[in-house]
Amino acid sequence: MGVGDPFAMAMAHAHASGMGGMRAAGDLVARLQMTRGMKIREAKQYVAGKLKIAVSDLTDPVIMTEVRQDLQLGTMSPQPRDARGIEAKFRIAEALGIRINCVDRFRQKTAF
Amino acid sequence: MGKIFTRFGDGTPTELSEVELMQDLEAGTQDAAERGKIAALSPEELKRIYEIFASPYNFVSVERGHEVVLTYDAATLKIRRVGVAVDRIQALQIYEKILGADTMELCHVDYSFKPLKPIVTMEQPVLEQALLSTHVPLFYGAMPNLGIYSQPDGPFPNPAELMPAGKIEAAKESYEQTVAEAVKDIVSVAGAMHESGADGINIDTVGAAGDADFLAALLATEELKRRYPDICIEMGMAGEFVIGMHGGLTFHGVRLAGLYPHDQLKLAEKAGVTIFGPVVNTNTTQSSPWNVARATTFIKAAGEIAGIPIHPNMGMGVGAVPVNDHPPIDIVSRASKAMVEICRLDGL
Numbered sequence: 001m002g003v004g005d006p007f008a009m010a011m012a013h014a015h016a017s018g019m020g021g022m023r024a025a026g027d028l029v030a031r032l033q034m035t036r037g038m039k040i041r042e043a044k045q046y047v048a049g050k051l052k053i054a055v056s057d058l059t060d061p062v063i064m065t066e067v068r069q070d071l072q073l074g075t076m077s078p079q080p081r082d083a084r085g086i087e088a089k090f091r092i093a094e095a096l097g098i099r100i101n102c103v104d105r106f107r108q109k110t111a112f
Numbered sequence: 113m114g115k116i117f118t119r120f121g122d123g124t125p126t127e128l129s130e131v132e133l134m135q136d137l138e139a140g141t142q143d144a145a146e147r148g149k150i151a152a153l154s155p156e157e158l159k160r161i162y163e164i165f166a167s168p169y170n171f172v173s174v175e176r177g178h179e180v181v182l183t184y185d186a187a188t189l190k191i192r193r194v195g196v197a198v199d200r201i202q203a204l205q206i207y208e209k210i211l212g213a214d215t216m217e218l219c220h221v222d223y224s225f226k227p228l229k230p231i232v233t234m235e236q237p238v239l240e241q242a243l244l245s246t247h248v249p250l251f252y253g254a255m256p257n258l259g260i261y262s263q264p265d266g267p268f269p270n271p272a273e274l275m276p277a278g279k280i281e282a283a284k285e286s287y288e289q290t291v292a293e294a295v296k297d298i299v300s301v302a303g304a305m306h307e308s309g310a311d312g313i314n315i316d317t318v319g320a321a322g323d324a325d326f327l328a329a330l331l332a333t334e335e336l337k338r339r340y341p342d343i344c345i346e347m348g349m350a351g352e353f354v355i356g357m358h359g360g361l362t363f364h365g366v367r368l369a370g371l372y373p374h375d376q377l378k379l380a381e382k383a384g385v386t387i388f389g390p391v392v393n394t395n396t397t398q399s400s401p402w403n404v405a406r407a408t409t410f411i412k413a414a415g416e417i418a419g420i421p422i423h424p425n426m427g428m429g430v431g432a433v434p435v436n437d438h439p440p441i442d443i444v445s446r447a448s449k450a451m452v453e454i455c456r457l458d459g460l
Contacts, residue, residue: 001184001460002348002427005194008439009427010184010211013460016448017174018182019214026214027248030181033421033458034215034249034312034344037386040180040421040458059179074247076209085245092247099342102243102250102309 022068023076025051025058028096035098050096071095116166119443121403122396123434130166133401137161140398140405147353148372150413153405153454161408161450165401171445174452181459183387183423185253185316185348187217201242208248214459217251217314218242224257225297226266232301236308243309251346252305253314256298256328258321261290268293271357287324287358291331298332303339312344312386319376320350322357323368326376330363330383337384347380348389348425349373352410374413381420387459390414391425396435400443403432404450412455421458424451431460 001009019026025047032043048055051071057063068075073095074088083091086106093100115127128136137158145152153161164172174180184190184207191203198206200218207213218239220228228235239252262270268290271283302313313336318329333345354376356369363379371379373390380388392407411424411431429435432447451457 001182002425002430002433003186003190004428004433004439004444005437006190006211008441008444009190010187010207010213012171012439012441012444013182013426013448014212015171015173016445017178017180017452017460018212019179021208021212021214022247023212026179026181026212030183030214030249030459031311033181033387035342037420039418043181043421043458056177059176085247086243088247101306101311101342102240105309 019059020061022074023061024064028073028092029058031092031096031098031100047096117442118165119400119434119440120396121394121398121400121434123436123440123443126399128399128401133165134158134162136399136402137405140402141409144392144406144409148374148410148413150372150374150409153409153412157408157454158405160454161401161404164446164450165404170442172449173445174449178452180452180457181421181423182214183251183314183346183389183459184213184215184217185314185425185427186219186223187213189219189221189223192221200238201245204242204246204250208246213248215249215251215311216246217253219253223254223316224260225254225294225301226257226260228254228301229297232304236304239305239308239310249311251312251314252302252310253316254301255317255320256294256315256325256332257317258287258290258294258325258328261293262286266290284358284360287361291324291328291361294325294328295332295335298328299335299339302332302336302343302345306336306340306343312346314346314348316348317350318347319354322355323361324358325350326354326368327361327363330379333380333383333385344386345384346387346389346423347385349376349391352390352392373410374417377414377418377422381418385420387421387423388418389423389425391430392432394429394432394435400432400434400446404447407432407447408450408454411451411457415456418456423459424455424457426451426460
């Protein structure tokens with residue numbers, strides 16, 4: 001994406017062609033592109049397989065909120081005692097079977 | 113059907129007849145095909161873009177299932193640019209929780225690797241703190257910006273002054289020296305942010321200062337991948353065409369000057385780039401349909417040969433998005449949909 005006011009860029013592209021971020025599974029699919037270099041189709045299939053859902057569910061905020069709540073992967077509206085921030089990223093790394101740089105760093109910093 | 117509402121590349125409203133709309137689409141794809149020596153869009157693809165522009169709705173979107181991942185260059189900068197007085201970590205939370213971002217980018221207002229080097233230890237704690245409280249992948253980004261390595265901003269003689277004076281060899285030598293320094297700065301800053309936990313590094317606006325700028329980004333990527341094999345590097349380009357300010361610079365034997373997106377991509381892959389962001393410039397004097405046909409022709413050629421994810425730049429002034437600080441969403445959404453559905457994209 002690029003220059004332009006957030007209404008025209010971040011919001012317009014998100015609605016026109018984005019995956020919805022953590023409202024759905026956009027952040028999870030992005031992680032497979034970033035850590036494994038997967039193309040979009042492969043990344044979607046991988047995430048759907050790991051979460052045991054259909055590829056079409058990945059952009060559905062209702063289904064994905066339930067999935068994220070069940071697996072504690074972080075949600076837009078977290079409830080008390082829910083995993084959030086770095087806690088949720090530990091769960092994401094585990095659920096997707098990937099390494100997350102800041103999670104590895106957190107482990108190193110908290111281990112004796 | 114009567115006249116079809118659309119715009120020029122600067123966002124100015126206009127109307128086209130059905131015949132004029134198709135003529136603009138054909139002219140746009142032909143322009144890209146001739147410049148890039150690539151295939152023009154097929155009649156079916158032009159018809160698809162025609163239908164997108166003929167839609168009477170203010171806003172259009174991709175068909176269900178065609179959604180792609182979005183990456184954002186200089187994200188935190190854009191919240192401050194519109195005058196919202198929040199800290200950068202708050203800006204990231206706005207992207208994550210309010211704008212539905214798939215990924216985010218932390219950046220400094222002085223968005224170049226060179227000025228970041230002496231303050232990187234002030235940037236690392238911000239990134240580390242942001243990573244504790246956010247969920248979606250977080251890039252750290254900046255530009256190679258080789259323009260600030262020459263006098264009066266940097267140590268080397270200014271090629272823009274040497275060339276008009278006929279000192280061509282001295283100008284070329286200056287460019288070569290700036291490449292070496294820029295690589296050191298990019299590797300130093302990107303390495304520090306990776307070690308602080310960044311999910312990825314965005315080397316952005318690559319090629320803004322010409323072929324030397326592109327070479328610095330490619331060499332820095334190679335070195336970063338050598339030091340950190342798992343590092344994610346996104347390379348976003350500055351323009352559709354690498355300007356030969358030096359003219360003779362090569363990477364793995366390929367001359368950089370004059371390369372269009374599909375050839376830039378091959379070198380990015382060779383360097384070890386994880387996600388490539390090609391650019392097609394918007395022409396302000398042509399219509400938006402002309403610009404969309406032209407942009408999709410270039411990006412489709414890159415998408416067809418890409419072995420890595422590609423996220424074309426779709427910000428103001430590129431990817432057929434109008435050149436205006438407030439790009440109208442009728443055209444942004446049409447460009448977004450056409451780009452994703454015509455080209456084999458992984459993101460924007």
